Amino acid sequence: MPRMKAIAAAVQILQREGVRHAFGVPGAAINPFYAALRERGTIGHVLARHVEAAAHMAEGYTRTRAGNVGVCVGTSGPAGTDMITGLYSAAADSIPILCITGQAPTARLHKEDFQAVDIAAIAKPVTKLATTVLEPAQVPGTFQQAFHLMRSGRPGPVLIDLPFDVQMADIAFDIDNYEPLPIHKPAATRPQIDKALDMLGAAERPLIVAGGGIINADAADLLVEFAELVDVPVIPTLMGWGAIPDDHRLMAGLAGLQTAQRYGNANLLASDLVLGIGNRWANRHTGGLTTYTRGRRFIHVDIEPTQIGRVFAPDLGIVSDAKAALQLFVEAGRERRDAGGLADRSDWVEQCAERKRTMLRRTHFDDVPIKPQRVYEEMNRAFGKDTRYVSTIGLSQIAGGQFLHVYRPRHWINAGQAGPLGWTLPAALGVCVADPEATVVALSGDYDFQFLIEELAVGAQFNLPYIHVLVNNSYLGLIRQAQRAFDIDYCVQLSFDNVNSPEVGGYGVDHVKVAEGMGCKALRVSEPGEILPALEEAKKLMAQDRVPVVVEIILERVTNISMGTEIDNIVEFEELATRGEDAPTAISALNLDQMQFLD
Numbered sequence: 001m002p003r004m005k006a007i008a009a010a011v012q013i014l015q016r017e018g019v020r021h022a023f024g025v026p027g028a029a030i031n032p033f034y035a036a037l038r039e040r041g042t043i044g045h046v047l048a049r050h051v052e053a054a055a056h057m058a059e060g061y062t063r064t065r066a067g068n069v070g071v072c073v074g075t076s077g078p079a080g081t082d083m084i085t086g087l088y089s090a091a092a093d094s095i096p097i098l099c100i101t102g103q104a105p106t107a108r109l110h111k112e113d114f115q116a117v118d119i120a121a122i123a124k125p126v127t128k129l130a131t132t133v134l135e136p137a138q139v140p141g142t143f144q145q146a147f148h149l150m151r152s153g154r155p156g157p158v159l160i161d162l163p164f165d166v167q168m169a170d171i172a173f174d175i176d177n178y179e180p181l182p183i184h185k186p187a188a189t190r191p192q193i194d195k196a197l198d199m200l201g202a203a204e205r206p207l208i209v210a211g212g213g214i215i216n217a218d219a220a221d222l223l224v225e226f227a228e229l230v231d232v233p234v235i236p237t238l239m240g241w242g243a244i245p246d247d248h249r250l251m252a253g254l255a256g257l258q259t260a261q262r263y264g265n266a267n268l269l270a271s272d273l274v275l276g277i278g279n280r281w282a283n284r285h286t287g288g289l290t291t292y293t294r295g296r297r298f299i300h301v302d303i304e305p306t307q308i309g310r311v312f313a314p315d316l317g318i319v320s321d322a323k324a325a326l327q328l329f330v331e332a333g334r335e336r337r338d339a340g341g342l343a344d345r346s347d348w349v350e351q352c353a354e355r356k357r358t359m360l361r362r363t364h365f366d367d368v369p370i371k372p373q374r375v376y377e378e379m380n381r382a383f384g385k386d387t388r389y390v391s392t393i394g395l396s397q398i399a400g401g402q403f404l405h406v407y408r409p410r411h412w413i414n415a416g417q418a419g420p421l422g423w424t425l426p427a428a429l430g431v432c433v434a435d436p437e438a439t440v441v442a443l444s445g446d447y448d449f450q451f452l453i454e455e456l457a458v459g460a461q462f463n464l465p466y467i468h469v470l471v472n473n474s475y476l477g478l479i480r481q482a483q484r485a486f487d488i489d490y491c492v493q494l495s496f497d498n499v500n501s502p503e504v505g506g507y508g509v510d511h512v513k514v515a516e517g518m519g520c521k522a523l524r525v526s527e528p529g530e531i532l533p534a535l536e537e538a539k540k541l542m543a544q545d546r547v548p549v550v551v552e553i554i555l556e557r558v559t560n561i562s563m564g565t566e567i568d569n570i571v572e573f574e575e576l577a578t579r580g581e582d583a584p585t586a587i588s589a590l591n592l593d594q595m596q597f598l599d
């Protein structure tokens with residue numbers, strides 16, 4: 001058996017498990033790992049400028065391609081604590097990332113050593129496994145178990161904490177003797193699926209709610225095949241957005257309190273049965289449960305047994321990986337079709353499509369300062385179906401969810417449950433590493449953008465070109481809007497007179513100067529007619545200079561975006577679209593004259 005440092009064995013295992021990229025920040029306690037990484041030379045490394053960002057880069061990397069596991073690396077103490085937000089966000093959205101931290105030597109763990117913190121205890125609630133390895137010979141088995149856990153059942157993150165002496169110790173290890181552990185994924189049985197199809201068949205107005213579990217299982221094609229087979233409309237969740245293309249005739253809209261369309265909610269409210277697959281009835285999707293569940297039956301298919309019944313009791317629960325369930329749904333559905341046993345859904349499908357054509361919000365405003373709705377209209381014009389959007393939270397993300405279009409799985413990359421400000425920029429860099437050929441478009445409010453703004457330099461240093469649409473209202477817009485309920489506008493303003501940049505007109509930070517200072521390109525737009533040319537120019541700059549390009553759009557400071565606390569009571573703040581030209585880039589044109597704008 002060859003002998004090597006335990007950390008060298010760990011690096012070989014990473015490679016064997018398919019890892020080609022890592023994101024991190026070195027420090028004394030993790031230098032053995034960096035030495036092993038350099039010696040092996042098979043895993044690329046992106047040096048983040050904040051350790052939290054390394055974790056979000058790893059998330060973006062995982063979320064881009066089926067099978068990817070993003071790896072983030074940091075030293076002991078504050079590096080680990082910085083990455084906790086990334087672990088939380090990954091755990092919340094069922095995203096596998098592996099976080100590797102250095103640690104003080106084992107003999108000094110209890111001595112309040114420099115940067116020795118019990119990171120495994122801190123990370124426990126937000127990981128599937130968080131462990132400090134105390135025996136060098138356990139390093140290979142711990143990594144083996146980590147990959148097994150991250151990929152089995154409900155996917156999620158793992159933290160492995162490695163004391164300095166454990167990394168450095170010699171162990172016997174032969175990678176040729178290493179085999180990844182089998183992955184465990186529960187699968188529905190045929191009787192369970194038959195029961196679900198009986199219920200679906202008995203319903204008059206059924207819908208499928210397609211969650212992120214379908215994306216994780218790489219089962220979007222099967223979802224569309226099944227929906228077409230039984231002719232049942234689909235409401236994707238925010239995490240499932242892209243599982244069915246927005247322009248598919250069975251795509252019935254997003255439902256929810258914020259990132260939703262009017263027709264999505266209306267379609268959900270009109271249904272009498274919902275088949276949820278790989279979803280978790282998130283509260284910003286359901287709103288009040290009485291409204292959401294009244295008058296309809298529910299089937300819930302999820303890979304994690306304890307998710308069934310967590311939010312409300314379904315009429316039927318099935319524990320299954322989404323792909324395994326959908327394979328059986330398609331198989332059983334075909335048999336029913338061939339036997340003439342499928343209901344004719346054409347009236348119900350047409351009712352849903354009619355709402356999609358008519359229940360639109362207005363996007364076409366010519367106002368200066370620019371109204372945010374107009375930004376998304378221009379983005380729809382500028383960006384094609386293969387664009388990978390990245391966003392996190394705020395009015396910017398909510399309006400993006402209402403007005404943008406997504407056509408493919410993993411093309412709406414969003415930190416859904418945790419919503420940590422600052423996520424967008426580093427996550428977009430992780431997406432660029434995972435898919436260097438993609439057109440990556442990030443969408444941030446000014447505050448989200450400022451949270452981890454230093455990562456722009458990482459994009460410039462490592463030549464990770466993408467377009468960052470920065471909608472600047474000089475406000476913590478979402479919180480400002482929420483404070484209306486308290487009748488305050490308090491601690492939410494980002495405006496100040498910038499002594500170096502009077503041209504930003506009291507909006508505070510000069511993002512163009514910051515971005516340029518970081519080695520990126522940047523454009524600023526103040527009039528609606530300039531948005532599309534700026535986005536086109538950004539594409540050129542991105543291709544030419546191979547660095548991130550920021551397109552800052554100066555918005556009207558106060559614009560409220562549609563939202564509410566119940567899906568039947570969403571507050572609209574603007575007049576609705578009544579003519580085709582009010583919503584020219586909506587998926588279904590309000591009138592035929594607008595067909596020219598559809599892709």
Ligand SMILES: Cc1ncc(C[n+]2csc(CCOP(=O)(O)OP(=O)(O)O)c2C)c(N)n1
Pocket residue numbers: 393394395396397419420421444445446447448449471473475476477478479
């Ligand atoms: C780490 C963190 N702190 C606080 C919040 C709460 N929060 C959500 S949105 C928001 C303001 C976002 O402002 P901006 O990014 O400018 O977007 P806008 O709503 O103005 O479009 C805040 C503070 C959060 N999501 N994450």
Ligand SMILES: [Mg+2]
Pocket residue numbers: 445446447471472473474475476477
């Ligand atoms: Mg803002």
